[in-house]
Amino acid sequence: MVALFIKLILAHLIGDFLIHPQKWVKHKNKYKQNSKYLYLHILIHALALAIILLFDTTYWLGFLIIIISHYLIDLTKIHLRTKKNNRWLFALDQLAHLLVIGVVVNIYEPYLSLIYNVNYSKLLLLLTSLIAVTSMSSIVMKTLISKWKIEDKGDKEDSLEDAGAYIGMLERLFVFLFILMGFMEGVGFLLAAKSIFRFGDLSRAKDRKLTEYVLIGTLISFGLAMVIGLIYNYVTVTI
Structure with a gap:
């Protein structure tokens, strides 16, 4: 469970922080769904995730959930973004991504039952x-x-x-x-x-x-x- 969680977090950090120039962020905020960098950003996430999971097709469902949800979450964020709510949206955006990762991990290695303990x-x-x-x-x-x-x-x-x-x-x-x-x-x-x-x-x-x-x-x-x-x-x- 921990190993899978770390892999998914690492892929997220690579896509959202390591390979995510400010130029891309500004372009996405300006052109929204018409920004080429939005789709390049999603592609980077997909490649990072596939490489870190060693192209293991066992995780195909989790892969699709993470990539599709990431696109939808980012698209929602750039449409709702203003100067006043930028910080809150950033926090909510990252929290949403982490929740999705948590759901995916639970699909393959159920841990929610531990809540009872x-x-x-x-x-x-x-x-x-x-x-x-x-x-x-x-x-x-x-x-x-x-x-x-x-x-x-x-x-x-x-x-x-x-x-x-x-x-x-x-x-x-x-x-x-x-x-x-x-x-x-x-x-x-x-x-x-x-x-x-x-x-x-x-x-x-x-x-x-x-x-x-x-x-x-x-x-x-x-x-x-x-x-x-x-x-x-x-x-x-x-x-």
Whole structure:
């Protein structure tokens, strides 16, 4: 099962990323189903898939499912694409391709029956922890530090929209992952790395307010992620 899945993923990566110039993407977005590069793209996928499967005719049904679905998914994407939804469409496009690959793998090596053996308590605990370490922690942090009003208009003009929130979520996810892996050194490395990146902001501060504000936010963020990670590790042993 794993070997077949890896082969199909490799073929997908070759066709969708390795041999997929930006020139082709722009041409497809402009001419849609009339673009010659859309069909060349599908041909590349077919060749990559056939070669990696060693032209084994046993997989003819899976081959057809992947190639036809890839064409339909890509065609749908280029017709729905706008500047505003480009990122979401890219994510949904890749997810759709992965789902098709999962279906094909299940046709030849059924694995969906394994779902019945999944420990749903652990799965629900993981989902709960991920929500807690991202969305919930962001709201908790915002509430805790809302008593301080720190504004740096100069930096705000140069900052990416919502960048701070995304950085906070990513850093907590990394800390949570390090805790699950028992890799405490990673938490220290991440904290040190963030301190280095924020050194410029802190050195430009005219007083200690910004420094203290950043330190409080960082420590709360790391603390929440560590507590949630430790709770997850403790509870997962008991279920």
